[in-house]
Amino acid sequence: xxxxxxxxxxxxxxxxxxxxxxxxxxxxxxxxxxxxxxxxxxxxxxxxxxxxxxxxxxxxxxxxxxxxxxxxxxxxxxxxxxxxxxxxxxxxxxxxxxxxxxxxxxx
Amino acid sequence: xxxxxxxxxxxxxxxxxxxxxxxxxxxxxxxxxxxxxxxxxxxxxxxxxxxxxxxxxxxxxxxxxxxxxxxxxxxxxxxxxxxxxxxxxxxxxxxxxxxxxxxxxxxxxxxxxxx
Numbered sequence: 001x002x003x004x005x006x007x008x009x010x011x012x013x014x015x016x017x018x019x020x021x022x023x024x025x026x027x028x029x030x031x032x033x034x035x036x037x038x039x040x041x042x043x044x045x046x047x048x049x050x051x052x053x054x055x056x057x058x059x060x061x062x063x064x065x066x067x068x069x070x071x072x073x074x075x076x077x078x079x080x081x082x083x084x085x086x087x088x089x090x091x092x093x094x095x096x097x098x099x100x101x102x103x104x105x106x107x
Numbered sequence: 108x109x110x111x112x113x114x115x116x117x118x119x120x121x122x123x124x125x126x127x128x129x130x131x132x133x134x135x136x137x138x139x140x141x142x143x144x145x146x147x148x149x150x151x152x153x154x155x156x157x158x159x160x161x162x163x164x165x166x167x168x169x170x171x172x173x174x175x176x177x178x179x180x181x182x183x184x185x186x187x188x189x190x191x192x193x194x195x196x197x198x199x200x201x202x203x204x205x206x207x208x209x210x211x212x213x214x215x216x217x218x219x220x221x222x
Contacts, residue, residue: 033210042198042213043150087150094163095140095211099149 002026004098006088011104012078020073020101022088030091034062034073037085037100046073046086080105109133111214113199119220120189128184128217132201139182140211141174142198150198156182189221 004024012018024032031050035043049055049064049071061074073086085100112131120126132139141153152166156176167173171189176182186193196218200211 031209042215045210045212048210091209094152094155095209097150097152 002092002096004088004090004096006086006098006101008099009102009104011106012075014078014080014105014107016078017074017076018078018103020075020086020088020103022071022073022098024069024071024088024090024096024098026090026092026096028092029066032062032064032071033089033091033095034060034071035087035089037087039084043087075103078105080107111199111201111212113197113214113217115217116215117218117220119222121222122191123188125185125187126189126219128186128197128219130182130184130199130201130214132180132182132199133203133212134180136201136203136212137179138202138209138211139176140200140202141182141184142200143168143195144198144216145195153184153197186219189219191221194219194221 047062088098
């Protein structure tokens, strides 16, 4: 079957670093996306990885290992506004979504 | 338009009534997706359009749900004889195959409440 696993919830401190992991088992792989979703709002695109390695975009970085079926989203210098759910999605024939990780930032 | 738009933003209806939800994708985007999201849950895929055709309807939860897209642009999702378990936020997304990433851009959603 096809499966994407993410932790349900994580807590971190303002100014710190947090890593949100995503593991996947899919019948095909054509890229992995990370989206951010604030409560009551629609998901917004953060990053896309199709090759192994680290993609850095400001305070956010995303890593992919295709051989391990593993990705992580790294958030640095956490701000209160980073409190949101972070969704991992894998494109095989279609986009398969994880359930999301709710990130709580504490002062 | 600049982004994906959806209407209405909120819809309250009585059990058994039909509802129609509208999605207007980003201009030029050929792919359009409908999702459902219940409170605190992940995204549930409903249906996908490429142009006007729907190659993947596998996510529609029952035959009360249908969707169409005309002119390769606006799409409507219709739910007949609504039930309380249909209450959720219905999200629409569109994407373009240009560049290959096929990133989906979401509309603000329609919050449906079935009383």
